Amino acid sequence: MLKSSLLRTAALLPLLAAPACAADKDAEIGFIAFGDSGYHYGYMDPKEYKKPLKTLEEFTAAEKADAAEDYLPLESFQMPPAYFHPEIGGYVTASGQDAVARAMTAYCEKALCQFATLAGDNIYPDGATAGADGKDDGKRFEDIFAVPYADFGKDMPDFKIYAALGNHDWDTSREGAMAQVAYLEQSSKFYMDGIFYRVSPPATNGEVEIFVIDTDVMLAGLEVREAMLNPDGSEVKDTPVDQPDEWIKPANDAERNMAKWLEDAMASSTAKWKLVVAHHPLWSSAGGKFEQARVLRRVLLPTLCKYADAYLSGHEHSMEMHETSCAAATGNPDAQPLPEILSGAAAKQRPLNPNFMAYQEKTYPEYKPYYRRGMVWGFAHVSLKGDEAKVTVLTTPNDESGTPVEDFSWSFSNRP
Structure with a gap:
């Protein structure tokens, strides 16, 4: 199943010194992809621990x-x-938040890390609350954003963490979600420009453009069924339709037309590498996200398969690398598939369901998994050079040492 370009290792590999940043178009570009990072002991929901x-x-x-x-x-x-x-x-x-933050910082001492992407669920369990839980959001932002990542990227000029929101960031209210956005917009380390936006990291000299979308708001405006499994790991059909909270639903024309915005924005981009960052994955392996994924594939694949070089997601607390066939979305049987980097293990761990994994592979021929690992803390490093991308999956041990351990690598080409 694995291509010759894929390598699996079980131990920490020697790390090569990063080349100096250069302005030529074939210079290496490197970044970190992580997600679901905001699990902090100071902000637990007492209702869950009666x-x-x-x-x-x-x-x-x-x-x-x-x-x-x-x-x-x-x-x-x-x-x-x-x-x-x-x-x-x-x-x-x-929580693996501190351990993963230290592991990313340590890895970036040797690998090139010019920016990072954060795929949502930045604050557990209920996002910023505007005081609804009796906690001060200013202190919450300091504890969950400023303190853990103080050293991450500190020696790289113009380093930013480009963030999306996830479902937990929306849990309390729209006011809470927008308070987080406002904090990240004015942060010197993080970056947001509303709940969906496009940005080219300065260090990439226009070669990379990131398109961040809010898939929680997008899904709240669509019909999504609840994901349920049978005991054998197969999908339960005709389940009830999920009912999102009113404040998550698209609130204006811009939010309602987010998918069209993405298509138009990507069509106008001149960047060599076009990366889409969102919270919800197109595929995952624990068995609880497949109905959301099904809707997103229907809505997003026509655009992603035409313009995107990779889709970066979280939501599932695992590390996974997938490809999706673009044949049906483009009408071209020879269309280049879409790579997905699912990096949702920056604070929490989740077990994968082998029965569901087998069912998914058998049922969906358009789906091709390369790597799937649950019950780890981890993140991904992505290196772009010329027309090739190399993704390195890293884990860090449960002893909270913050040691980065290379576990897998995967290479793919950008979209012609």
Whole structure:
């Protein structure tokens, strides 16, 4: 299944020194892709922990019960790292935010990292709340954005983290979501320009353009069914239609026409590399996101298959690399497929469902997975040079050491 250009390693590989940034069009461009990073112990939802899991045995039993409820085969079960939360008085799943932030910083000491992309769910569990949870959003932004990433990219001129919003960022209210956007818009480290925007990172000299869209708002304006699995991992058909909160639904013509904006913006771009960043993936492997993905493929693939060189997503707390056939979307059986970099493990871990994975591969011939790994913390590094992209998947151990470990690499060409 793997092309000859794909390599799988099990240990940390020697890292090559990054070449100096140059202005010629064949100079290397490098960046980090991460997502779902905002899990912080200071902002837990107390409603979820009314009965604290006071022992590791209780924590383990609860995790196994959740896995059984999701029809995960017992033989594939893995325990997540645990943390005893003193305020809750029990064990919770450990956060990898600080460890991943340190691992990204360490990796970028040797690899070229001129910018980063953040694929949403930047604040768990309910985004900024405008005080609804009794917490100050200013302090929340400092704890979740400023402190963990203070050293990340600090030695690279014009370094920015280009962010999208995810579903958790919208959980409380539109006011809360817009408060986060306002903070990131004025941040010296992060970048947003509304909930959808286009931007060319300065260090890329116009060779890269990023198109950020808000797939939570987009999906809220469309009919999306709830994702449910049968015990054998197959999809339950004709499930109820999901009912999004009113404040997430498109609020104006610009939001309602976001897909058309993306098409027009990408058509007008002169960049060599056109990258789309969004929260929701087109494919994933845990079994809980496939209905959203189905709708997004229908809406976005005609544009993505015509213009995009890669689609970067999160939402699933895993590390995955996929390709989607563009034959149906373009009417051309020889159309170049669309690569997807799913990097959603920057703070949380999620198990994959092998039965669902097998069902998905069998049912959807247009789908081609290259790499899928759950129950890890991780991120991706992307190197662009000439017409080739190389994606390196990195994990970091559960011991919270922040050591970057190269796990997989994948290469593809840009769209002609």
